Amino acid sequence: MIVIGELINGMYKDVRKAITGKEADVIQHLAEDQVKAGAGALDVNTGPYSKNPKEDMKWLIECIQKVTDVPLSIDSTKFDVIEEGLKLAKNRAIINSTNADEERMSRIFELAKRYNARVIGLTMDKSGVPNNKEKRLEVAATIVAKAIDYGINVEDLFLDPIVLPVNVAQSQGVEVLESIREFKLLSDPAPNTIVGLSNASQGAKLRSLVNRTFLVMAVASGLTAAILDPLDKELMDAMIAAELILNKNIYCDSFLDAYRKK
Template sequence: MFIVGELINGMYKKVGAAIQTKDKKPIQDLAIAQTNAGASALDVNCGPASANPKETIKWLVETIQEVVDTTLALDSTKPDVIEAGLSIAKNQTVINSTGADVERLDILVPMALKYNSSLIGLAMNKKGVPQDKFQRLELAATIVTYCQEKNFPIEKLYLDPIVLPVNVAQAQAEEVLEALREFKLLSDPAPKTIVGLSNISQGTVNRSLINRTFLVMAQCSGLEGAILDPLDKDLMDALISAELIRNKQIYCDSFLDAYKKK
């Protein structure tokens, strides 16, 4: 499972404060802790408060690269902020993210090619979020076709069906699970799939339980990546156990620790 640790995000108080004061330690601690907990990549997001996000993302990338060689998922709605991060990244990178609008694809797909980066494609466009699996498939197909035309390697494309909060759009979770299966049929080689997990429990109580239950269900639908909190031990243990039961890992008594040794 491609696990993207979500904690380096300026919208969190501690990270926001660290960015303001240029204090490397809290950022580096989070980078190390998430990596040790099993993250395959680290999301890097300046947050809404940053006055100069291009400088901020560069500082974050440099700060993180001093302590880990984990893949970096450069997360911004602004392509020039993402490119600022890519331009100084030594670690492998993922662009987080593009939607299905041609204007965004026109910028972000060539950028991913230029920097040899993976790419997360969201099944949404400027009209908004999809309402059923058919809309999700149509949007995903737009992204896949565009990437094929530009010779972007489809194995490096992660499609996100857009998870919505269960307390707001309860019918959508089932649509997401079905879309995950069908995304794999869009091309050969198939695109990979990813979800922004925490969205499912936005505004609910007992978020961790809802997150891990949905994650395991999505794993049953073939999910290959998730943006999540790797320091949520119950969540990670559920993820690893589901991988084990799906025969993705060979069992041993220390299977929870063994998973993190990769």
């Protein structure tokens, strides 16, 4: 599993404050803590309140790369902000994200090609998020086909079936889980699959429990990456145990410790 740490996001108050006040140590601690807890990549998002997202992205990335070299997931809706991130990223970055909109796909895949980046593809288009797995699969196929047209390797695509909050779209959980299974059949080699996990529990009680249960079910469905809070230790432990049961890692009594030594 590729774990992408979600905590460096201007949506969170502490991060927003750190960006405004240029408190590099806050960002750097967040980066280090997430990597230590098992994140293999870090999402970077300046947040909706940023007045100058391009500059803020530059500052965030420079801060982070002083303390870690893990790949970055450049999270923005704006092309110039994404490009700024791609220019600065030391390691192979992930663009977060495109959807199935023709124009957006063209521009994102061009950037991906130019900067040798991987891409998260949200299976939604102008008409919104599909409400069943068939439509999700259709949109996913559109993204895969377009990526191939642009010479992107399918293994470098992360298809996101879009997790919706369980308290408002309860019927969508099973659709998402089944989509994960089916996306993998779209090509050989298979595309990666990814979820923005915390969305599953947005606005719900017992968030950590909902996230952790959803993640285990998604891992069992074949999920290969997730954007999540790696500092939620019980969440990470559950994921490690799920991968163990799926025979992805060899058991030993200290299997949690062993996974974290990777």
